[in-house]
Amino acid sequence: MRHHVNRVALIGTGFVGSSYAFAMLNQGVTEEFVMIDLNKEKSEGDAMDLNHGLPFAPSATKIWFGDYSDCKDADLVVICAGANQKPGETRLDLVQKNSAIFKGIVEEVMASGFDGIFLVATNPVDILTYATWKFSGLPKERVIGSGTILDTARFRYLLGEYFKVDPRNVHAYIIGEHGDTELPVWSHADIAGRPISDWAKNKADFKQEDLDELFVNVRDAAYHIIQRKGATFYGIAMGLVRVTKAILGNENSVLTVSAHLDNIYGQEDVFIGVPAVVNRNGIREVVEIGLDANEQEKFNHSASVLKNIISSISILPK
């Protein structure tokens, strides 16, 4: 019998995938890390380059450029592969294109005999997580999307900056679609157990518009970064490592990931960003935080946008 070693397979070693690989190596998260991409040269080069960092890494990791057969023994398959939006291409066009790419990838992974957990980062992430669930046939708790993990991190960072507190002490969530219809849960935002409204009262120069603008900056952060450097990758890469650690370390951590909703938050049959307890089995449970009426309305709208897109994908198994 094979002695159990943690293996993570990464599919798609572009900006996001290779940053994730680098962050994984630096944090010493797994014993084996295999990289798979259509672009063999780039991926092989990355594997060589990363291996040369091993003498400086906190623990040993075996890293190689591989193929789908290597997914058989993987505990986790992380997908960062896919096409980016081209000029003149609609979001729906991209959905159809990436769904077709995902069909191919997920079928190859499953054909290897893979029986672990999928973590999806490719956009539109909530839709492609749903597609991965359908194409794989795996139980819903073993398919996870990065969801609003990055948006929540941006929110915590900006709130920390605004109130001059370490973002790790900020408890506040962005939920909904990872995209234009996401929303902040102000009704449950706190710093060190004290509601944000209290912190606001004690801030001499506080203005409500500052918080409204702060959320807009969270929601539109990707546009601002893409305008400057063409892509975003470090933040999401670290977010993916955080989810990976929660899974491999059986941490039961609460993270805002894209999870399947089944009669919770007033929704069903959609993958969407919500706080969820993540452990070695995937999503242990979705955490329902009581939204106020305005938040619930926005959340419902976000879910309906996602459901409409899902219903437009012709190649999804019923």
Ligand code: NAD
């Ligand atoms: P990229 O173009 O640099 O990388 C994509 C990689 O996928 C390339 O290396 C390409 O060769 C590979 N690929 C394409 N089709 C493939 C296939 N069929 N099989 C195997 N590999 C294939 O793009 P990127 O900047 O790394 O972004 C990747 C995805 O991550 C995009 O969809 C992007 O929108 C998304 N993203 C998500 C978040 C988030 O919060 N979820 C944040 C940033 C980026």
